Amino acid sequence: MGVRKCGTRALLEMLYLHPMVQKASGEVHFFDRDENYNKGLEWYKMQMPHSHYGQITIEKSPSYFVTPEVPERIRAMNASVKLLLIVREPVTRAISDYTQLRANAATASPATFPTPAPKTFEQLVLHSNGSVNEGYRPLAISVYHHYLHRWLEVFPREQLLIVNGDQLIEDPVPQLKRIEKFLGLESKIGSHNFYFNETKGFYCLRNETSNRCLRETKGRKHPRVDPHVVSKLRKYFGEHNQKFYELVGEDMGWPED
Numbered sequence: 251m252g253v254r255k256c257g258t259r260a261l262l263e264m265l266y267l268h269p270m271v272q273k274a275s276g277e278v279h280f281f282d283r284d285e286n287y288n289k290g291l292e293w294y295k296m297q298m299p300h301s302h303y304g305q306i307t308i309e310k311s312p313s314y315f316v317t318p319e320v321p322e323r324i325r326a327m328n329a330s331v332k333l334l335l336i337v338r339e340p341v342t343r344a345i346s347d348y349t350q351l352r353a354n355a356a357t358a359s360p361a362t363f364p365t366p367a368p369k370t371f372e373q374l375v376l377h378s379n380g381s382v383n384e385g386y387r388p389l390a391i392s393v394y395h396h397y398l399h400r401w402l403e404v405f406p407r408e409q410l411l412i413v414n415g416d417q418l419i420e421d422p423v424p425q426l427k428r429i430e431k432f433l434g435l436e437s438k439i440g441s442h443n444f445y446f447n448e449t450k451g452f453y454c455l456r457n458e459t460s461n462r463c464l465r466e467t468k469g470r471k472h473p474r475v476d477p478h479v480v481s482k483l484r485k486y487f488g489e490h491n492q493k494f495y496e497l498v499g500e501d502m503g504w505p506e507d
């Protein structure tokens with residue numbers, strides 16, 4: 251169900267290494283987009299892969315996390331569905347989001363004549379008086395508790411697993427073992443499924459037939475951000491992170507300066 255830029259694609263592809271998991275190929279956007287939702291559950295099912303008896307079918311659409319109608323719509327489909335939420339340290343997530351928005355803007359309108367330089371992350375996250383620009387969307391999405399409380403009003407906590415996206419980058423196997431257990435799957439994914447690619451700087455995936463890394467849009471180089479700004483943002487998120495820890499009953503240990 252999200253969160254955007256926290257490793258949703260990596261998580262989906264890594265889980266798909268398991269023989270009892272089938273995945274939808276793209277982002278389905280059934281529950282968050284009215285034009286899809288109004289096509290009905292049969293349409294949703296048709297977007298799903300074929301699966302054998304006992305296999306688990308998964309899909310990811312990160313905007314589910316922030317779209318208000320989604321929890322209730324999912325519950326109406328299946329109140330016992332299992333949900334995975336992958337999170338990342340909020341400032342890193344915001345920088346990743348900014349990096350993607352900037353890359354998308356550059357692709358959408360390639361400069362054929364001199365255009366003003368895009369605003370820096372620092373310019374966007376702080377007002378001119380130095381206060382945090384809470385309305386800047388990449389910051390707002392990192393305030394996880396604002397969105398999560400709606401999910402917990404609709405689903406019991408036991409149906410939701412919080413996956414640590416920073417740890418999934420550093421060392422994927424322990425996170426995947428937790429998920430296998432949560433999903434009631436036999437433990438199958440192990441270190442034999444991964445190799446570290448020095449050029450990409452990330453783990454890549456291996457199965458019986460192929461070795462592959464995620465696409466170049468996953469694992470972008472982030473711009474250097476002024477450490478004072480990072481520190482200011484971490485302080486700002488401190489209180490929000492505590493609220494998130496309380497909601498989920500887990501301390502993610504994110505730095506506060």
Ligand SMILES: Nc1ncnc2c1ncn2[C@@H]1O[C@H](COP(=O)(O)OS(=O)(=O)O)[C@@H](OP(=O)(O)O)[C@H]1O
Nearest residue numbers: 254255256257258259260346452453464468469470
């Ligand atoms: N193994 C591996 N390879 C490449 N990338 C990895 C991997 N594991 C996690 N990640 C992190 O995934 C981040 C992208 O997250 P999402 O897939 O959720 O992005 S999106 O919201 O669907 O656009 C992406 O963010 P950026 O580093 O900012 O590009 C990665 O840090």
